[in-house]
Structure formats: structure tokens, C-alpha cells
Amino acid sequence: MIPFNHLGPVFKMFASLVYPGEFRKALESTVQRVRNKGAVLDVGSGTGILSQFARAARDDLQFTMIDPAPGMLRFAPVFAKKVIGRAESLPFPAGSFDAVFTGDAVHHFKDPVSALEEIRRVLRNGGVLTVFEIDPGSILGAFITHGEKMFREPAHFYRPGELAGMLSGNGFECGISRFGWRYSITAYKV
Numbered sequence: 540m541i542p543f544n545h546l547g548p549v550f551k552m553f554a555s556l557v558y559p560g561e562f563r564k565a566l567e568s569t570v571q572r573v574r575n576k577g578a579v580l581d582v583g584s585g586t587g588i589l590s591q592f593a594r595a596a597r598d599d600l601q602f603t604m605i606d607p608a609p610g611m612l613r614f615a616p617v618f619a620k621k622v623i624g625r626a627e628s629l630p631f632p633a634g635s636f637d638a639v640f641t642g643d644a645v646h647h648f649k650d651p652v653s654a655l656e657e658i659r660r661v662l663r664n665g666g667v668l669t670v671f672e673i674d675p676g677s678i679l680g681a682f683i684t685h686g687e688k689m690f691r692e693p694a695h696f697y698r699p700g701e702l703a704g705m706l707s708g709n710g711f712e713c714g715i716s717r718f719g720w721r722y723s724i725t726a727y728k729v
């Protein structure tokens with residue numbers, strides 16, 4: 540398994556490099572549509588890089604980060620509430636968030652299907668989910684999939700259409716953006 544609990548300083552320094560500028564712009568435009576003082580949840584937040592991107596665009600939002608690794612959350616910014624926990628069992632009431640992000644994390648979840656159901660539950664109707672993932676159908680994505688399996692990670696990598704299909708079947712309207720070997724899905728709860 541990847542020892543995330545010991546990798547906080549590494550992610551704090553380098554996590555922003557994982558995300559293309561185009562994705563960051565798209566995330567900013569998504570959060571611009573969130574209502575004033577809306578609640579945002581960053582699932583598998585690590586040190587909270589997606590929340591940092593979003594906060595640069597909207598500093599009125601109320602951020603919560605959840606991750607099972609306290610050693611990651613310790614390096615998260617002070618503006619967010621931090622919760623130790625897993626995506627498969629989110630300790631929040633139904634409909635309590637206007638937006639949810641999950642970046643480079645779904646493939647680490649033990650049970651992504653339950654996690655997506657939980658994310659849908661905690662989103663309010665009309666709320667938006669942004670997922671950023673690696674495409675296992677690309678050459679680099681296939682290499683990373685193989686590497687994570689060697690580390691005995693869950694390695695639940697999905698092709699963009701496959702993940703969008705899972706979300707559509709779970710009550711979301713989805714749009715896919717591709718960034719070479721990576722992609723994002725913006726999904727509205729209907």
C-alpha cells in the first residue's frame with residue numbers, strides 16, 4: 540500500500556503539479572456557480588490542493604476536507620474543516636454540500652461504487668461533483684495502473700466513459716473533459 544500517512548510533506552510540495560492549468564480553470568468556473576457561502580467537500584483531499592484551487596476563486600465558501608490519513612490532513616490549509624474518514628462512509632447528513640471534489644483519489648477507494656453513492660447522498664439536489672482521474676486506457680495511465688497494483692493499491696481505474704456511465708446510472712448528468720492521460724468529470728445531481 541502507498542504510505543499516504545507519511546507523504547503529507549511530499550503532496551504539500553508537489554500535488555499542484557498533477558493538475559493541468561485547464562483543469563484548474565474549469566474547477567474555478569464550476570465553483571463560481573456555487574451559491575454564496577455554499578458548503579464544499581473535498582473527498583480524499585490529501586493536503587487539500589483542490590480546495591486551495593477553489594478557494595483562490597471563491598473565498599466565501601465553507602470548505603471541509605476528508606481523508607483517512609491524518610498525516611496528509613496535518614498539512615492541509617487552515618481555512619478548511621478537517622475530518623478523518625473514508626469516502627465509503629461519509630459522516631455528514633444527506634444534502635449537506637453544494638459541491639464535492641475528489642482529485643486523484645477514486646482509484647484509491649476500496650469500494651468506489653459505495654463511495655459514489657455516499658457522495659451523491661451528501662450532495663444537495665442540483666449540487667455538483669468534480670472528479671479528476673487518470674485514464675487507464677492511455678499509455679501512461681496503463682503504466683500507473685500496473686505500478687499501483689504492484690504496491691497492492693486498489694487501483695480502481697476507470698476509462699472516462701465508464702466512470703461517467705457509473706455516475707449517470709447513479710443520478711448524475713455528466714460532462715467529460717480530457718487532458719491527455721488524465722480527465723475530469725463534472726457531474727450535476729439530478
Ligand SMILES: C[S@@+](CC[C@H](N)C(=O)[O-])C[C@H]1O[C@@H](n2cnc3c(N)ncnc32)[C@H](O)[C@@H]1O
Pocket residue numbers: 543544550554557582583584585586587588589605606607608611624625626627641642643644647648649
Ligand atoms: C493520490 S492522493 C490525492 C490527494 C489529493 N486529492 C491531491 O490531489 O493531492 C489519494 C488520497 O486518497 C486518500 N484515500 C485513500 N483511500 C481513501 C478512502 N477510502 N476514502 C477517502 N480517501 C482515501 C489517501 O489517503 C490520499 O490522501
